[in-house]
Amino acid sequence: MKKYRVNVNGSLYEVEIEEMDAPAAGAAAPQAPAAPKAPAAPAGGQQIKAPMPGTILDVRVQAGQAVKKGQVLVILEAMKMENEIQAPCDGTVTSVSVKKGDSVETQALICTIA
Numbered sequence: 597m598k599k600y601r602v603n604v605n606g607s608l609y610e611v612e613i614e615e616m617d618a619p620a621a622g623a624a625a626p627q628a629p630a631a632p633k634a635p636a637a638p639a640g641g642q643q644i645k646a647p648m649p650g651t652i653l654d655v656r657v658q659a660g661q662a663v664k665k666g667q668v669l670v671i672l673e674a675m676k677m678e679n680e681i682q683a684p685c686d687g688t689v690t691s692v693s694v695k696k697g698d699s700v701e702t703q704a705l706i707c708t709i710a
Contacts, residue, residue: 597612597613597615598601598612598613598615598710599612600612605640614630621645641690641708641709641710642685642687642708642709642710643705643708644669644681644705644706644707645683645705645706646701646702646703646704646706647649647672647679647702648674648679649674649696649699649700649701650672650673650674650675650679650699651672651673651698651699651700652670652671652672652673652695652696652698652700653654653671653672653673653696654670655669655692655694656668656671657669657692658689658692659689659690659692660688661688661689662688662689663686663688664683665683665684665685666682667683668680668683669682669683669706669707670694670706671709683709684709685709686710687709689707689709690707690709691708692707693706694706
């Protein structure tokens with residue numbers, strides 16, 4: 597268990613977090629399987645949509661740019677929190693539908709990856 601102290605709106609809380617994937621004491625560490633290849637974008641392209649309403653703080657990709665799974669596409673501010681919208685697959689950005697400062701609704705198209 598690891599202990600952390602967390603400050604939430606000025607209130608301090610102590611939390612304990614258990615590490616679940618650590619091998620038991622004295623047990624041999626299991627061999628890690630080969631990393632699976634990141635999925636490619638589906639035929640016709642994959643639409644990346646806003647998961648919540650908010651404001652686009654930063655656009656980190658442009659049309660024609662190659663991206664890897666997990667790469668940050670845009671930063672979306674919602675409820676005073678910055679949310680990284682990441683690529684769900686490897687591919688090439690075919691279109692970007694937002695720009696810095698845009699307000700978006702839930703399910704608004706952000707970009708397309710093919």
